[in-house]
Amino acid sequence: MKIAILGAGEVGFHLAKTLAQENHDIVVVESNPERVALVQEQIDCLAYHGNATSPELLIQAEVGAVDTMIAVTSVDEVNILACTIGRVLGAKTRIARVRNVEFTRRNDLVPPSQLGVDLFIHPEQEAAREIVRLLRHGYAFEHMVFEEGKVHVAGVMPTEDSPVLGKTLAELGEIYKEFAFRVVAIDRNGETISPTGGASIELGDRVYMVALSKHVSKIGEMAGIPVQPCKNVMILGAGLVGIQVARDLEGDRKCNIKLIESSRTKSEEAADLLKETMVVRGMAADVDLLAQEGVDEMDAFIAATDDDEHNVVCSLVARHLQVPRVVTLVSKWEYLPIIKTIGLEAAVNLHRLTSNAILKYIRKGRQIVSVAGTKGIPAEAIEFQVAETSVLSGKRLEEIEFPRGVVIGAHVRGAKVTIATGKTELKPMDRIILFTLPDAVDAVMDMFS
């Protein structure tokens, strides 16, 4: 597939690197000569230097011949204009990242199709959604849903109170017989352990489990983390993410929301927009203020200012005051591993969300229904469809030899979702949600195509 990526910032660079490794033909357009040099050095692709809205440059880069065009420069208007030009030149699919919600909101005056954009990626909105999901499933540091919410994947860290510590997976299967679940990956000190029946769960492990929506709260119970409703929530920063989170939570009537913002204009704007939320103006790093506003009584604390360092420090303060749920927004990619080290498990990264959303859209083919990258471990969750003519159809899962590093999670037939077992038989049009380490991705793709 031919793909043009406009803008080689954090997201553009990561996308180009990932897609080039998957043997796509990549063309990158970037305005900063230093970034261009970096791309040329590290990624097997063609890199052009210049403005992404220059028709001349886009013609030179043969953007008209690409299957997908991804506009991820730092400016919304540039991304949209580039897509408009891309459509005139003949780029088949056009994706634009925009931060301004107005473009993505239902808009009859200028519909996206008229701008030439097939898919708007809105990182702030994605981030807000993930934060809300993490609040609702407070026991998980990572949470994904498949099949419109029927299948849940949760990453948990069992505490000392957890009843599963020291038990092998085979034993767990016996204990929790009535509850359909599967452990798909265990991460121990940064190393991913393949979850065979003999593997046991130890303190400090990060365990990824698949479960159906009706059983999902059981995962928290297994991890020894009581599931508490989020009644009192404090949000730091009235940026695009903060406001969106507050809005989403306002839908929940039982929620008391406090939004703290230091800028006068921003806080007043937020107060205009949000009906149920109490907006407080003050320095976010001011511990006295946090205490005065009752941070220690909060069920959840969300640090979502534009400043990464700020978010991290304030999250540590909240953690110190034993707020049960702390979610931290970080935008720098390289901070993610550090965040893990200092004990802030639930981190949401804007760039990762953006590139995940784009990768999901690109890889979506006839056989692949959806893809999600996990942030804690290098594994991916992929949902495949069994083709009519596939050699796999008619076989039971235990008869199929899957590549190493692949674990089958759930099985979907029509509207019926089950946690797959060895006895599960595959039929055409069935869907399978599986977990795979990066080495095995190609082999799995081959199996299903």
Place this chain on the structure above:
Amino acid sequence: MRFGVVFFVLGYLVLSIGITMMVPLVVALIYGDGDAKAFVFSVSITLLVGAALLIAFRHRKGEIRGKEGYMIVTASWVVMSIFGALPFIVSGAIPNSVDAVFESMSGFTTTGASILTDIESLPHGVLFWRSMTHWIGGMGIIVLTVAVLPFLGVGGMSLAKAELPGPVTDKLTPRMVETARILWGVYILLSVVEAILLLLGGMNLFDSVCHTFGTMATGGFSTRNQSMGAFESPFLQYVVVVFMFLAGTNFTLHFYALRGRIGSFWRSPEFRFYFVATGVVTLMIMAELVFAREKPAELAFREASFQTVSIITTTGYATADYCLWSALSQFLLLSLMFMGGMAGSTAGGLKVMRIQLLLQHVRLEMRKLLHPHAILRVRLGGRLVPDSITSMVLSFIMIYFLLLFAGTMIMTALGMDLVSGGTAVIACVSNIGPGLGNVGPTENFSEVNQWGKAVLTFMMLLGRLELYTVLVVFSRGYWRA
């Protein structure tokens, strides 16, 4: 430095040399000159060593990083020359190992300098291998490896860049694998066309294939003692002239031409310079041959163009002994020896593009004296050339001349005269083959001292990999953490 990765990749290269060596084995079996045994032995040893390296270091494969890349490229050319010399030694064609490695390195680097005095007495298999080393080295074995085995990933990209000549490498397609395939594809296509034309011109199959190898790689090994002079047919000589010229042209331009964009040739400022330089020198030498030596016009044009193109493309075939021509003609050829062909071709030398950038830079420096506050940029055909590339080119040219001085000093210290010693070094660093004086087109390198041969072998390697790749491995900073 992770030596494991280096050895692993070297394993692949040694294995591929072993496989290519099977081709002369087939030739030897067909002609039955008694050299087949030597090839069987060489092929088995090479394959064994390659397989052993691959198996021993199979767990060490991984992403190639900057530092290892230089080592891999340099080491693979050295290793290639050593294994390539095996058939010469084992068959007894060149019993002395220093001589054999010289001949092999001269083949792979497309230099074409030989230590053999009687070529025609050699068995066909050995002769074929000698010419084939040119063809493999011409477009580069690493580029070939990248094209056939794309396992090298991003590392492969930097390796291929180190092997492709010229200050900048144009990628024709987003992926290096595709670019490498296109380059090799164009190379094979042109070679097939030339071989057919030579066959039609009356050469036998063996000679036409060997001479195609020598021409397309701008190498210069022949199967005859008299080089191309042994073939008196004007048609054959013109075919070789045309294909030497094409081999000295950037292969990117051939690719565009094959796609129907013939105009790209003339739009390239580098091609215009290359074409005009060849034309002017040909006409000047032709004038001398017609007026001072009273040769017929056609013969004069043929001799002048053949020698000029052979030297500018650093091929080294000869149909006339230019050592007998006037000092001016010899000097003209000598200056072409420095220049060489276009960047991205199989030719050696400084490359036309570097000379153009140097001239541009000099022009701008003078303008700066007149307008001290002007902001001036080096451009080539309207395209902006970054300062970093200009400074790379300037230091390249400086190192090149320093090497010539050092090399000439060593050669004269070993007892060669100034003209022979100096031009021997130029001929090796620029990958031409014959020089002037005692190493002229009718002579060879057999009389050079053993130490001299070793130095010249190293010079050929430096020239083919364009100095930096090899020199950096020998720098002290490279071995520091």
